[in-house]
Amino acid sequence: MTWKATVLTLFPEMFPGPLGLSLAGKALVEGLWSLEAIDIRDFAKDKHRSVDDTPAGGGAGMVMRVDIAAAAIDAAKAAAPAESPAIYLSPRGTPLTQERVQALAKGPGVILLCGRFEGLDQRVLDARDIEEISIGDYVLSGGDLAAQVLMDACVRLLPGVLGNVGTLTEESFASGLLEYPHYTRPRDFEGQTIPDVLLSGDHEKIDKWRREQAEEFTKTRRPDLWAKRGKA
Known part of the structure; x- marks a missing residue:
């Protein structure tokens, strides 16, 4: 239907x-x-x-x-x-x-x-x-x-609407956390560089860094969400 x-x-x-x-x-x-x-x-x-x-x-x-x-x-x-x-x-x-x-x-x-x-x-x-x-x-x-x-x-959640369904599991609120920061080219922009870990090719370290960033963003920007996770 x-x-x-x-x-x-x-x-x-x-x-x-x-x-x-x-x-x-x-x-x-x-x-x-x-x-x-x-x-x-x-x-x-x-x-x-x-x-x-x-x-x-x-x-x-x-x-x-x-x-x-x-x-x-x-x-x-x-x-x-x-x-x-x-x-x-x-x-x-x-x-x-x-x-x-x-x-x-x-x-x-x-x-x-x-x-x-x-x-x-x-x-x-x-x-x-x-x-x-x-x-x-x-x-x-x-x-x-x-x-x-x-x-x-x-x-946007309906089957077939989004091309990459993986994005649904990584975006803000999907896991009770805000989304981690994103970067793309160029590598250097006005003295700001892409974090080295994202260019390391080590997916385990990248996943850990992203998780830590998501937690930090949630703690500082949405303490209400972070508190709710503690009660879960």
């Missing part, structure tokens, strides 16, 4: 966007994954195709209506592969991790709800058992870019 991303958005023209380029775009053309962008406004009930209303209790901004969001989600679930999780991209969601990405990539696909305005009526999240995921501690204008980030992270 082809991995499918179903996106619910107010701006379907934003998709595939960057995902139509490079390896993800090639894989899309080759049918290694598929994408369907559904316009939430198609489920509006008035001639103006409005999907939002003022927040109960007052306050700034607008909130996406529960009935319209629910109708859009139901339609997406009917068209998506069975067991595809429904995900709402939200800054209050659980942080997206490589572990979660790997699990999503192994499944049949995802249904991604892209919010706008001040947010989404809480009742649709509860009624449709929607998972909330965040790509970082900051706020975007909407969930569309976040959805593209999640899709890109998943698509």
Whole structure:
């Protein structure tokens, strides 16, 4: 079964966007994954195709209506592969991790709800058992870019997308560590040279050096990851 991303958005023209380029775009053309962008406004009930209303209790901004969001989600679930999780991209969601990405990539696909305005009526999240995921501690204008980030992270893990699958086991987070530094020609750049060990031809020493570098980078740059390894 082809991995499918179903996106619910107010701006379907934003998709595939960057995902139509490079390896993800090639894989899309080759049918290694598929994408369907559904316009939430198609489920509006008035001639103006409005999907939002003022927040109960007052306050700034607008909130996406529960009935319209629910109708859009139901339609997406009917068209998506069975067991595809429904995900709402939200800054209050659980942080997206490589572990979660790997699990999503192994499944049949995802249904991604892209919010706008001040947010989404809480009742649709509860009624449709929607998972909330965040790509970082900051706020975007909407969930569309976040959805593209999640899709890109998943698509690159699909069989046949990357030419050298070995890179997947060596990159950041694959082993709970940040990736070691890389070098290539020229050997000397403005007085900085490639570490001698990488030119030694001794693969055992190279592997040891890379491991040590990955550990040091993780300790200094992401102490939270390093602490998590100690608890594992």
